Amino acid sequence: MEWIKKVKQMKGINEFNDENKEDFQLKIGGSQILETNTFLSDMDILCILPKYVNIYDFNGEDGIYGLYGRLLLNKKINVNIVQTSRILMIELKIYGIDVDLIYAQIPFKNVTNNFDIMNNEIIEENKNKQSILALAGFRSTIKIKEMNLNQKLFISLMRFLKIWAKNRLIYSNIAGYLSGSSLAIMSAKICIIYPNASLPIAIKQFFIFYKLWGWPQPILLNELENEFKKAKEIVEPWKWINKEDNSEFENEFRIYLRLIS
Secondary structure, three states: OHHHHHHHHHOOOOOOOOOOOOOOOOEEEEHHHHHOOOOOOOEEEEEEEEEEEEEHHHHOOOOOOOOOHHHHHOOOOEEEEOOOOOOEEEEEEEEEEEEEEEEEEOOOOOOOOOOOOOOOHHHHHEEEEHHHHHHHHOOOOHHHHOOOOOOOHHHHHHHHHHHHHEEEEEEEEOOOOOOOHHHHHHHHHHHHHOEEEEOHHHHHHHHHHHHHOOOOOOOOOOOOOOOOOOHOOOOOOOOOOHHOHHHOOOOOOOOOOOOOO
C-alpha cells in the first residue's frame, strides 16, 4: 500500500524484504464470518496495522500521509470518518457496497503472514484502547463461529433480528443501540438455551428472555478467564463501561464483548 510506504518514509522506518512479513493485513469479519449477512448488509474489514501506524496516520486528512485524506481524493468512492464510536473506522461506499474499514493497531513492528488474531499478545501488550476493542470484537465473532451451535437456527434468528432492528431504527452501533456484534451474542445465548427450537419459538423466547434479563448484568456465553494480566492498566476486559465514557446512554442496556481467550 503506497500510503504506508509514505508513512514509513516520513518516520524514517527502513523498508524490509522479508517475504514472511507485511506492512498490513485486511481481514473480513462480522456477518460475513457468521454467514448472517442480509441484503444490503455492510462489510466489516479489520485493517491490521503495525505499531508505528497510529490513529493520526489512519484518520489524517493529509492527502499523502493520512489514509482518510488519500481516500478522499478518490472521487469514485464516498468516504466518511467515524470518530465518535468506541472504535475508529472509515466508512466507504464502493460500487454501491457499504464497507466499514476498522482501525486495529497491533504491538508489533510488522504483520506476519501467519498472523493469528487469537494470539493473546496482541491484547496484553497493546496500548491502544480502540484497537483492543476492535480486535476483541473480531475475536468474539470467531469464537461464536467456533461454538457448537445449531447453525441453521442461529443464522435464521440473526437475520430476522437484524431486519427487525433496522425496520425499527434501533440497529446502530454508533448510536449505542443494537449492533451485529451485540445481536450475535444475544442470539447465540438463545441458541445455547434452546438448541432444538424452531425459528418462531426462538424468536418468541428471545424477546421473553431479554425482557426479563437483569440489565445491566452482562450476557456471558462462557465463564470468564483471567488471561489478560498485562492488560489491566490499559483496559479491564470485563469491567462494565464507565458512565463518563457513555453518559448519554447510561440508562440503556449494554451488551459487553469480553476479550476472548
